[in-house]
Amino acid sequence: MTPLLRVEGPACPLGMANVDTDQLIPARFMKTPREQGYGRFLLHDLRFDDRGDPVAGFPLNLPGAQASRILVARRNFGGGSSREAAVYALVDFGIRCVIAPSFGDIFVANAGNNGLLPARVDETDCEDLLERLAGTPREMCVNLETRTITLENLTYTFGIDPGLRHKLMNGWDDIDLTARYGDEIAAFVRRDRRLRPWAEPGAPTEGKR
């Protein structure tokens, strides 16, 4: 993954709480091979009407919003289903950072594995940002090194898990990291077989049914 140090570009206000992953990408699109791109599915059923026309006034349909790099939303962004396709939709659309007061746990892990920065801000800062962005996307800068958000002459700080921050800043891949722990894993398995002999499934028995 490409290291991520800062995200600069238009920030789009999405003044909604509980934007669950079913909204970020409706289930029916997840059969699509990733190579075809998931950006067009982002928030599909909120962004487009039954005929497939853009819903007037929806934030991502505002002039200039197509180029958004940052989304600002209310609490519990990305809750619900574990579908990583929700992150694919954001990333393929061009979003590299979501700012919100809180995120679903699984969403945060998925974001970290796809170079998307989940930046946690206070409720009051979030409301302030939404107010300042109201009506139109504006240029913003999110700096992961300093954990700051800059909008015009204003600066806000954000929170992020330190491990996730390092991972994003270095563009690490977990499988490569874990490969270095082969000895520890092997030692664990030897010890564990003694400590928890019931943990590995044997051959199935006839069973009750």
Add this chain to the structure above:
Amino acid sequence: MACITSNTKFCLSVNPAAVDGMSPRTLFDKVWHSHEIVHGEEGGSLLWVDRHFVHEGSFHAFDRLAQRESPVARPDLTFAVADHYVPTRNRSDGIADPEIRSVVDRLYRNTRRHGIRLFGLEDPRQGIVHVLGPEQGLTLPGLLTVCGDSHTSTHGAFGGVAFGIGASEVAHVLATQTLWQRKPRRMRMTITGSLAPGSTAKDIALTWISRLGADGARGYAIEYAGDTVTSLSMEGRMTLCNLSIEGGARCGMVAPDAVTFDYLRGRPWAPSGDAFDRACQAWRALATDAEAEFDREVTLDAGDIVPTVTWGTSPEDALPVDGRLPDPTRARDSATAEHIADALSYMGLRPGQRITDITIDRVFIGSCTNARIEDLEAAASILRGRRSRVPGMVSPGSTLVKRQAEARGLDVVFRSAGLDWVDSGCSMCVAMNGDLLPPGERCASTTNRNFKGRQGPGGRTHLMSPVMVAAAAVTGHLSDVRPLLPDRETA
């Protein structure tokens, strides 16, 4: 979460299993620590995974594995289930939709290539992964179980740590049988007293989520405790743990006890004979120590829990069935007002409307939340000898549950009521397999999510227990099940 800050590895500490018994610990602590291979300095731990369930939707993860040309580290600990995309009718005709067929085919190909056991469409044990795992004895106390599905929290009902993961994490587990995780905080939810007739585990869950919020337990591992919980069957405990994620929790768990052991004894993959008895001894020791501390304590009185339904577009939008819909003009803040107004508009409802005045178009009984044999029995107890006023379908949690229900004549009850009795799968809970709620229709559903479009674009979902869905079916509107209960029978 990765803990490394350079190209070398450091920040190791010894597996804390070696220091067992030093200080009082919770059930969660004990299970977590017994799986910790590496403890990172930034709080991330490398954990061993005992059971990894995959399904059709896991194809993104298999693709990642293929890109790296990586083998599956432990196919013997990996179990595949066809549930999300499978049709629930006319299976012998194959899958008509080419896109859906291709996703199911990929699971067959990927599992064959890597030597992973698959419970496929033709398997008599096929079912929803979170029903099948426990049913087969693959789910046990003290295990760490993951799956690329958020309702993996269900398996915690047996006293293990179980949680949903994303596709990249699925690929990581396939490649290494381990996972980086930051340890969640610990919450104990103590529920005491007797549940009144008509109130169920579903109502407990909807009640706490409505009080704490859909992110009220975010960052926590919940241990459900108290006499209300220990009195629940395994089915009830699974419903409770299943819905942990709807309150934002990382996982939910219940300490293993005699109810757990009775359920597991004789299951195909559970230990057998003396090994089972020895395992039970070890499992008993997992219970939270008397002096152990939690980061947060929440208490609920079962006597306050009444039949509950959701009215909006988040599981936190839940109210007792005798309530009235909220009014955005009386909300505590503008964000809440916006949410209420938006949810009412999507759901086609009015502020102040009586919940029991909401008429429905359809019912659905199914999903990993409420499609086990006890759930079907409960719904049938209300439908027996009655007709549903609306169309609907019943999709059992597994093919074994289906056979069990048929042996008890429940299929006849559902069919006589006018409902469709179909095959097992995620069905209309995920709307990705052909079963879906038509736009604008309103469904009383035993599922777990009332998100916009969850059961189909434009569909309107009201979540409730199986008996409450049955009550809605026979009256044609959201209804209090209590007057319809058979004599004094607790559903």
